[in-house]
Amino acid sequence: MTMNWQRHREEHLARIKAGSAVANGKIVEARDATRLLEAVVRPGDRVCLEGDNQKQADLLSSALLAVDRTKVNNLHMVQSGVVLPSHLDLFDHGIAKRLDYAYSGPQSARIATMLFGGKIELGAVHTYLELFARYFIDLTPNVALIAAVSADRDGNLYTGPNTEDTPTVVEATAFKDGVVVAQVNEIVDRIPRVDIPGDRIDFVVEADKPFFVEPLFTRDPGAITETQILTAMMAIKGIYAPYGVKRLNHGIGFSTAAIELLLPTFADKLGLKGKIASHFALNPHPALIPAIESGWVQQIHSFGSEVGMEDYIRARPDVYFTGADGSLRSNRAFSQVAGLYACDMFIGSTLQIDLDGNSSTITTQRIAGFGGAPNMGSDPRGRRHPSEPWLQAGKEADPDGPAPLRRGRKLVVQIGETFGEKNVPLFVEKLDALALAEKLKLDLAPVMIYGDDVTHIVTEEGIANLLLCRDGREREQAIRGVAGYTDVGRARDKKMVQHLRERGVIRRPEDLGIDLLDVDRNLLAARSIKDLVRWSGGLYSPPSKFRNW
Amino acid sequence: MTMNWQRHREEHLARIKAGSAVANGKIVEARDATRLLEAVVRPGDRVCLEGDNQKQADLLSSALLAVDRTKVNNLHMVQSGVVLPSHLDLFDHGIAKRLDYAYSGPQSARIATMLFGGKIELGAVHTYLELFARYFIDLTPNVALIAAVSADRDGNLYTGPNTEDTPTVVEATAFKDGVVVAQVNEIVDRIPRVDIPGDRIDFVVEADKPFFVEPLFTRDPGAITETQILTAMMAIKGIYAPYGVKRLNHGIGFSTAAIELLLPTFADKLGLKGKIASHFALNPHPALIPAIESGWVQQIHSFGSEVGMEDYIRARPDVYFTGADGSLRSNRAFSQVAGLYACDMFIGSTLQIDLDGNSSTITTQRIAGFGGAPNMGSDPRGRRHPSEPWLQAGKEADPDGPAPLRRGRKLVVQIGETFGEKNVPLFVEKLDALALAEKLKLDLAPVMIYGDDVTHIVTEEGIANLLLCRDGREREQAIRGVAGYTDVGRARDKKMVQHLRERGVIRRPEDLGIDLLDVDRNLLAARSIKDLVRWSGGLYSPPSKFRNW
Incomplete structure (x- = not known):
């Protein structure tokens, strides 16, 4: 019996070919994102929809939610953050079925309801590093949908300060013949630095607005x-x-x-x-x-x-x-x-x-x-x-x-x-x-x-x-x-x-x-967000929700 | 008081400038490797001389051993593998002083003698992952001397199958304004894939022979x-x-x-x-x-x-x-x-x-x-x-x-x-x-x-x-x-x-x-290296020391 040991590679090539129909080289228009995903995602796939603690591939999440669910369904989501409403809508719409994750701060109430209601088949709740570990052993993504700040036409990515999970997710997916799709805020001639080499990226979607990122670590x-x-x-x-x-x-x-x-x-x-x-x-x-x-x-x-x-x-x-x-x-x-x-x-x-x-x-x-x-x-x-x-x-x-x-x-x-x-x-x-x-x-x-x-x-x-x-x-x-x-x-x-x-x-x-009696607010080196800005010499620029001046 | 918060960056630029005197762009001739290291390594530096379980930056190790020790001395070596004789010669020659490491298989007897003799000031013996962890906290290298298969003129590196520690060492060093020098077996127009992006690599030395790599996991x-x-x-x-x-x-x-x-x-x-x-x-x-x-x-x-x-x-x-x-x-x-x-x-x-x-x-x-x-x-x-x-x-x-x-x-x-x-x-x-x-x-x-x-x-x-x-x-x-x-x-x-x-x-x-009575060599699916070659359909090509045919 002759075994085929290149099934993943052949499937990867077939998916890239299908996706290329809506792409110009690696570049895909935002309006074609759903068509791209219908071409490269298969029923039952393990999908990492990035999904970090802070940074979210929100355009790709919406695009996935809009797929024809007769074509794309029963997905097994393997992502660290379940943070956006659309992450859970995928389960409500029958596109996703099973979930392995690490963190769901803002969705913690809804995820509980959906687990109780049997809407989500739970793999396990992990820590971040533990889920990354499983990406290399038994939860390797077939498709990774990630987010970066900018890309060049070869697909080299600049993640900027929120690199977060991206290098890990891409490494596990790309080197196991998975498909990697990146949404970027802009496509440029030359990115400021290469956070992810382009030969690990199959498609780049230019988003109509910057990816969502939440300030989670600011305490007034x-x-x-x-x-x-x-x-x-x-x-x-x-x-x-x-x-x-x-x-x-x-x-x-x-x-x-x-x-x-x-x-x-x-x-x-x-x-x-x-x-x-x-x-x-x-x-x-x-x-x-x-x-x-x-x-x-x-x-x-x-x-x-x-x-x-x-x-x-x-x-x-x-x-x-x-x-x-x-x-x-x-x-x-x-x-x-x-x-x-x-x-x-x-x-x-x-x-x-x-x-x-x-x-x-x-x-x-x-x-x-x-x-x-x-x-x-x-x-x-x-x-x-x-x-x-x-x-x-x-x-x-x-x-x-x-x-x-x-x-x-x-x-x-x-x-x-x-x-x-x-x-x-x-x-x-x-x-x-x-x-x-x-x-x-x-x-x-x-x-x-x-x-x-x-x-x-x-x-x-x-x-x-x-x-x-x-x-x-x-x-x-x-x-x-x-x-x-x-x-x-x-x-x-x-x-x-x-x-x-x-x-x-x-x-x-x-x-x-x-x-x-010594416990006093005056012991705090800064007593307001404005104090922090002052300490920073004006370099810290707090998000508007933390400004009251 | 005005603090300078860019000391590492300024020092990095000064080192690159000094190194550039012996380089053509990023490229350095093998014969100039020691001069390069004299230009970019400073006394007391933390240096990672790669140093993996299998792959060795042997040319750079020899080059470091040949430096003028009035210029380069008291180095603190932070590397996972202490494997080559030259790794320890550095201590004998007074170039290196302190050591944090993880593995020293073939040098285990000599390292013991040198520790007993006070030739090496021991930081600690770690596991690999633990030493990598400290690269990001308190043992960040000032200089990394690494090995890859090939590079292009921009310094993009192809490590080939023995990627091993290289991405981790480079990430810790390059993103903390350290200097990264890579030895490569050859410089080519286009590398087969980008294992390390070139903007993390400061200098590339073309070696006169392929880096040393040991088959450690072959059991006859x-x-x-x-x-x-x-x-x-x-x-x-x-x-x-x-x-x-x-x-x-x-x-x-x-x-x-x-x-x-x-x-x-x-x-x-x-x-x-x-x-x-x-x-x-x-x-x-x-x-x-x-x-x-x-x-x-x-x-x-x-x-x-x-x-x-x-x-x-x-x-x-x-x-x-x-x-x-x-x-x-x-x-x-x-x-x-x-x-x-x-x-x-x-x-x-x-x-x-x-x-x-x-x-x-x-x-x-x-x-x-x-x-x-x-x-x-x-x-x-x-x-x-x-x-x-x-x-x-x-x-x-x-x-x-x-x-x-x-x-x-x-x-x-x-x-x-x-x-x-x-x-x-x-x-x-x-x-x-x-x-x-x-x-x-x-x-x-x-x-x-x-x-x-x-x-x-x-x-x-x-x-x-x-x-x-x-x-x-x-x-x-x-x-x-x-x-x-x-x-x-x-x-x-x-x-x-x-x-x-x-x-x-x-x-x-x-x-x-x-x-x-059932315990029998015939239970082994392969009873020789040759059997393994046969099982592999001739794809496995054992090193000569394992061949007896």
């Missing part, structure tokens, strides 16, 4: 609460300083924005400059501008970019990764790898924490996905290089273990207020994620960060150092001991909590030498 | 022992089959080569085709040819290539990742990510295993580094997608845990003979790695895979399933119970081992229905 300092300032002070003095954390990732909440804004003020007075927070895997957070301008930050590698930060980044190439053209080069895959293996700390917020320390941002009404937190908020057991913070955390967890055989531990910190938005308690007896798993009959509850990976929980009541807990009961009481007036907090064993405090497992603000 | 089936065949049969019947392992990575030893060669024979008779071993993160192992030809393998993503496999890969694009030019596109970073997060099993061999299941390939005379095994042989706690094998392993480890909150486990299998080469026992009371850590005053003993990540140990005496052990004592006896006539094996508690066997923690060949 004016909205930071005094409680958040307090928890930020506690984190700096109780965790950053004693462990000497230099290499780290911050979540996107207001609590970590407060930390960023306290570096050049509160942390500076503590003499911590140069000793903490110098190397980041982080998007270009505007809240970090004062720390950068004050010389705190040596280097930042970014997953994506942030709207309005373009000129600032361009003027600070010593800090950011930029191309010869001057603009940011981000890369989600590499930044996630950096966050996993080269950072000593992940610190972020969550919606619910249970008595084991498991946390989740999922409620029974909203399935937001994971994004990157579970990757960076896990203890990387494959890590083999030591560092002071990592060794110290490992020693606290296992003081009696034989030193050279004792691994370090990554610092994984959950920071939040005991009562969150709308006075909903942060601490719960049972995660909503569990109820969701039962309802959807999932093998696995969508837990963001597991309790055995969490090392510290910071609330306005104190810091619980879970590394120092010796059993499940101590861990439970350490958590209750910082859970404030929530039901979980009030049900604490007071004597045991007192004992944990004496052992330093729980530390109150006063144990850290923080006087509540 | 003729050298496989009957014991290895037995352990391979046990692994297939006792692990691959019951867990249904489809997505996996194999180590490079003879034991896993035996598994590859038993798929179309022994495993086929068991009816396992399509049920196991279909998706790999794996270099193009010649030993897998019979399984591929028999239709077992759906897809392989590769870290690098393998000498002699070029034409075979080119003819099997349905299986391998290839470019439009037809040759393999490998990528170590993505394949390591795939091995970490998308594979359900890692199986490999080691040199020493202790009573806790910790293993190491390091002796007090040889420091071979880690390569990729610790990354793929660790339990990825950031994984969030379920699979049957993963869930089943998780359940075995924690049968009483609440199902939806119970994570799965990666299968991490150590396979070997109780006595290895020169009759050295595989099982030891204390790892040599510990003695080494003491001697070099390392914070961390160089353990390849930690016992708490290992799930199974396979020897000719049996399979120990460590997932089923409930405490350290059970684990120790399970290990002793498959350690044969080594000292560790003979010191077993016979009664407890018997009890563990009754519980299925230990399974002997006969427990798996394997008759030792």
Whole structure:
């Protein structure tokens, strides 16, 4: 029997031939985008419709939605972000059937409804890096529909600062004989730099308007609460300083924005400059501008970019990764790898924490996905290089273990207020994620960060150092001991909590030498978006929704 | 105070200007390579001298060794492979001082001597992915000296099948205003495909001979022992089959080569085709040819290539990742990510295993580094997608845990003979790695895979399933119970081992229905390199050292 080992290649050529009927070379008019997709997408295909944390191939998403569904149907969508309404309309219209994804922030309520209603056949919810991993093993896209800033006539692409997932998606698709279609804001004679070589791109569609990109990492300092300032002070003095954390990732909440804004003020007075927070895997957070301008930050590698930060980044190439053209080069895959293996700390917020320390941002009404937190908020057991913070955390967890055989531990910190938005308690007896798993009959509850990976929980009541807990009961009481007036907090064993405090497992603000009377908005290096613009010397240009002047 | 935020960029431009004095555009003659490096490398620089698992920028290594060391000295080498003698000569000559690396196979004895002698200041030994992670955070190269097959006059590079680390090294260096110098085998008008865009490359040196590349993944089936065949049969019947392992990575030893060669024979008779071993993160192992030809393998993503496999890969694009030019596109970073997060099993061999299941390939005379095994042989706690094998392993480890909150486990299998080469026992009371850590005053003993990540140990005496052990004592006896006539094996508690066997923690060949009389070389689908060539239809072209005809 003679086998055909070139089926993918032959099919690729056939698709390119079909698509070429509506193209001029590689170039396709925007009005022909749907016809192009009808020519190159086949029923049952695995399709990556980019689909990042911020950047969206919105024209191609609309074009796909307009296909004749007798020609294109039963698609298996494999994309990190399910963000646009059209991403879900594809399932409503019977064009797409199955979904593997990582993040669905703005669509989290609708995706929940559609999952409950059986409109979507769920593969799995992943982290970004995990989904990228599967692109190379068993979820390789047959078609990738991506977005870039500009292209030349050979299909070379300039992604600009929001490179994000694009190189990874293209590599997995193009080198496995998949079809790659790019929408670009414009076609030019010469692109500013080559982010993706043209020989990986089959078709280029010139869009009638720039691709959609959302500023997800802008936090208005004016909205930071005094409680958040307090928890930020506690984190700096109780965790950053004693462990000497230099290499780290911050979540996107207001609590970590407060930390960023306290570096050049509160942390500076503590003499911590140069000793903490110098190397980041982080998007270009505007809240970090004062720390950068004050010389705190040596280097930042970014997953994506942030709207309005373009000129600032361009003027600070010593800090950011930029191309010869001057603009940011981000890369989600590499930044996630950096966050996993080269950072000593992940610190972020969550919606619910249970008595084991498991946390989740999922409620029974909203399935937001994971994004990157579970990757960076896990203890990387494959890590083999030591560092002071990592060794110290490992020693606290296992003081009696034989030193050279004792691994370090990554610092994984959950920071939040005991009562969150709308006075909903942060601490719960049972995660909503569990109820969701039962309802959807999932093998696995969508837990963001597991309790055995969490090392510290910071609330306005104190810091619980879970590394120092010796059993499940101590861990439970350490958590209750910082859970404030929530039901979980009030049900604490007071004597045991007192004992944990004496052992330093729980530390109150006063144990850290923080006087509540000192907690003041004036500690923030910037107290408004306008302050951030001022710090940047006018280089930061916030999107209009963040301007009130 | 006005800060200069463009220091790296200005320095980059100054270096390029200095280098341009010996260049014609980007092109530099081989005889001018040392002058080029004297112009673009500065004392104390972090330098990545590529330095992969297989491909070596050997011309640039020799050129660097010839620099005037009053001009270029105190370099901090940050490279995954320390493989060529010249890599270490740099330290002997006082050009390089500090080293962060991942793998040093052929130089493992000399690197040990130089570390003991204080000739090398050791940063840390990493895994590949971990070192790549640090390229983006705190070990970003100032200069990258890389290797490719060909370049055009704009510096666009074709790496050919051995893409390996190159895209990652170039991305970290070029986008942080570092200098990138590529040696290429030839300069051509048009390269077959663009593996690296030219605007990331500063200088191209045309080498007088092709870069050195080593066939590391070729195992002669003729050298496989009957014991290895037995352990391979046990692994297939006792692990691959019951867990249904489809997505996996194999180590490079003879034991896993035996598994590859038993798929179309022994495993086929068991009816396992399509049920196991279909998706790999794996270099193009010649030993897998019979399984591929028999239709077992759906897809392989590769870290690098393998000498002699070029034409075979080119003819099997349905299986391998290839470019439009037809040759393999490998990528170590993505394949390591795939091995970490998308594979359900890692199986490999080691040199020493202790009573806790910790293993190491390091002796007090040889420091071979880690390569990729610790990354793929660790339990990825950031994984969030379920699979049957993963869930089943998780359940075995924690049968009483609440199902939806119970994570799965990666299968991490150590396979070997109780006595290895020169009759050295595989099982030891204390790892040599510990003695080494003491001697070099390392914070961390160089353990390849930690016992708490290992799930199974396979020897000719049996399979120990460590997932089923409930405490350290059970684990120790399970290990002793498959350690044969080594000292560790003979010191077993016979009664407890018997009890563990009754519980299925230990399974002997006969427990798996394997008759030792059936163990036969004829079970191997290929019994020689020549057989592999035959299976490939003459497409596989083994290097001369593997030819005896």
